[in-house]
Amino acid sequence: MADIFIEVDEALKQEKLEKIWHRYGGFFIGFLSVIILGTAANAGYTSWEMSKNAAQTDLLFAVTTKADYTADDLLTLSPDLQAGLRSITGIEAAGLYLENGENEKALQTYKTLEADQNTDPAIAQLASYMISSISKDLSAEDKIAKLDIIISNQENPWRYNAMLDSAVLHANAVQNFARARQHLSAILISDAAPKTLKQKAQSLDILYALKEKI
Template sequence: MADIFEEVDDDLKEENYKKLWDRYGKYAAALVVLVLFGALGGVGWRDYVKSRQIGYSDEFGRAVELAQAGNNADAASVLSRLAEDANSGYAMLARFREAATRRMNKENSAAIDIYETLAGDQSIEPLYRDLAVLLTVMMQAGSGDPAGLSERLIPLVDGGPWRHSAGEYLGLLALRQGDVPAARKRFQTVADDPEAPAGIRGRAAELLRTLDR
């Protein structure tokens, strides 16, 4: 069971941060500059904001490079500072990436604390709050209370963008509780959904075959 949790976790981990970076990395600087310059005016303020955004982007990129090189502690330190100093878009990205880096550094409690903070942060979009909930559950799925964790995932399967991963984890958590019919239903829903990512559908189908043996 632990191997399954790790495989699902790996599917989400880097791909979701890439999506977040793609969304904010390209547009955050221009958006913040336009809003602040439009409201406050002044070439000096515009140039200051632009320089700050470039700095945030460079720091985020440096942290990613450190993590990829295995320097997780240094990467986490850079990201923690960035999360405190940057605008909301970069701060959110930095917090997600810091949590992932701390996970890689076996600092699981610290990572969960960051995800929980993100999950409760009403200033960020529901999409990312839901992602934080999902990642929190994923980190605890092998050892936490399966009933309580399942309750947190149920809202995510109702048409949300994380519904496939949430459905898969609900199936795994049902297995932990010994509820094979509920697990089979969750896996079948995921396996039958043409919009589900291939990796998730494949795992769900394999789990169904295992349950039928």
């Protein structure tokens, strides 16, 4: 009987991980795996730290394997977690707020992640990107300036997404189709840009090329 409960528990965990996968892609699954496994290979990593990390991971799964867990549930748990898991719960909570149409709560959560010096750098960078994407109180110029910071960082995993957003802003808000197509071209020639992003860039480039001639 115990084996059945274990199998159900693992299935529920897998379902939640798949949900995170669809929202953020493989990047966060890999990141979460690192957080859960810790740095056990490091000789200086103590058994107490491993035990604490495992206990906090259990807390996180206890919440996320509930059928109806909410963003508020995650944020209530978050202060008791170490920085890595706190980053994961924060970004997941923000995503849940967005799914439920609670953009202001999502925005505040992203701002908290961005401002927290202990947030994992990649998640802080995603939070910064999302702020530029969903903020209603930023002008097009301010959004472009914020996206330029992301784009200028060669190590930022969201820089190609920022390029696409900046291209759309340059085309639609500023009517600068030449600059928009520069960003699209950078996406199209990059080996690192995701295929789906390239497909969007190619479609937009065709459209903006036509508009540029008008």
